[in-house]
Amino acid sequence: MKFGDAVLRAEAAAVQSENAAVRDEWRSLNEAEEAAEDGRGVTRRTVLLGAGLGATTLLTSQFLNVRASFGASGTGTLIHVFLFGGLDGLSLVAPANDPVLAAARPGLVLPTGGSIALARGFALNRAFEPLKKYLDAGELGFVPGVSDPRLSRSHFQCQDACELGGLPSETQGRGWMDVLTSRLGPGTAFRSVGVGSTLRRSLVGTQGALALRNLPALAINGDAAFAPRTAEAIKTMFTGLDHPAAESVEAAVGALALASRISSVAYTPANGAVYPAGLGDGFKTLAQLIKGGANVRTAAVSMGGFDTHSNQGTNGGHLFTLFGQMASALRAFFDDLGDARKNVTVVLSSEFGRRVAQNGSGTDHGHGNVVTVLSGQKLSSSLLGTWPGLGTLDNGDVPEFNNMFDVFGTVAQSRFGLSATDVAAMFPKRTFKPITMFA
Template identity: 60%
Template structure:
């Protein structure tokens, strides 16, 4: 009997290939199908054995893959899944820097931060909400609230700037709709629900698991997408839950369980464990900010955690900080002692502490501060209602082209009571990212679907 040589195993119950089919060709197909089925069964058995090993660790000495994911969900986004990106770069300082987006939830009244000085429209429309005599002159006829005094020194260095009259036609006056559009870079139907910062990560290429980070308990819409951003309140909180006495043993067990399993989850878990390892290393040493930074308040503490990651070599490329309380329908208080003045002052102090703490590393960092919309020009008798034409604030280690950027054509003609849109929001976002990272126009175009990108001069 002729012995047929083949490159795949025969069906175990039928060593004679010709018995598998009426002819040689069909026998080969059936044998190959049987071999694939056997291989798949063996792989399923392998995962079943892994699962059994994990289940044996539920007696308090460790965690299972299931509880591993669930236990870390409060501080990271699905660690043992593809939400953790492949790490193809070391924990080295990036040459092109970091972009931090600070989002002010509620709708900041931009005219309480920067405004044209001695403007007749403002004197008539909001006499109770004008900036004080202690305001700081910016040039181009603008003045800055004294609330931003902690950052005043960066004006002379051309590192602090403001873009007035920023909006987009797609923004409504609903907080939720406008916040979505700002974070997604367009309407949900245009973007597929993907955040513009997550799309930016694509353009930046591979990096560490910390390349996109949201400081806070939930991930902002701007980082939602395919690149697996980490959401955390503090570096020390990024750890495995459970009895701390068994953390090292648990990490070792997880590493063993997810090594050489020939599955995409292996690389994701290894990346996650690398992130946990760096977080553990940073948390093991008490962090002492440099250059007198004190980091007071919740915004300050968020900047503190980012400084800790950046100085620790986590290679953060994009990051977010969110803070609320800017929906000032009443008791707005733009002058010293007022509630909006205090919030802006806390923000400015946090930014100042952050740059001071980073020292030389700050030259590679740009902070972009924005809100979902502005407020109406007229006062409603102590506050302001939802409106358009907000302001974007920039603090950058890379020098900017001036203290007041973009187009400004004055307030002589309002847009239904609002500051007109002289500068499109997504052109501002895109120009800031482009100059920070050296992107092409085509790369920026991909960040904002349905938006034809028009570059603005942002950096000097």
């Protein structure tokens, strides 16, 4: 034991020595930066590049832009779920006993006997039965015929536009949820989170969103026994320095500490909630963060597999299975949140819909689609927005009856109490027209 103590003391002394050297380097850099501001020869860019060399292991882009007070108050959470591949919305929600659908897709219509009734004569795929209690409570609704004139039938073009809130040239490549986050004011390092191996395009921008697979993945590498001391040593290195990176480090260390605290105890979902694998794993992580006090404001999750050119299986099979996974994950999430769900809204959308007519056992790329909304704020109906019917198609597609960005903007505005100016900033080339969605 004495030998072990001696080793620890030696390591501590080495860390202190390294800290002193790094702090001296930062002081020199600070002086150089001040000299640059006074016009004495060193540019701010040179200073920041030099500073980055001493902190690259921690100061990633995930933390550099936080500038936040840890533990700030929040006004709820908006979660966007992107369904990759082009969801066939008519297989999820459709007008019941519609003659156009019966003629164009006889093998893919929703069955009259087994579907779930919605408002205005619509039917919901029975795979969504796990969410029936939230449908009955007025917390689940659907917006049909959703699209935007700028969307093509290209997966990549549409995915970009949907996540950016317009074309790249219109948005400067900044995601609409990143702009939304900037409108919500300061918060914790977890105020904007993308659950997955990469950050969703909708969260890319200036607000330093975190990308994580799960909470344990956000940790200091190395022996867990030394993690707290390592974090404290890193924080000490930057304490008392008048430099933006010092704030970033403080926020980063705070994020690590909160993630460690939340994940240190085995998580047991409340109210008997059981998360399915896949999409359910992402929602379980978000439930841990929300219930753990991380003050998540915006979050993004994704699910793939919706490019159903064949073997679609609306009433059983591939697509039916995906719908069941979606519904089970959402049910577990809202069950687990309990009363906390009143402050949470989930929006699910895809890059485009499918053509009205089936093509063999599947459907091809189309236009108008359905957006699903699950919210602790009571909705005005189970079927939302405008629906004039399928009497006139858009070149064989569901027409755009409701603009996608009006739907997103209405949800964000209601969730956070945004002004029309705030919404306009999220979708710069769209004249915002609110939709009646909430009671």
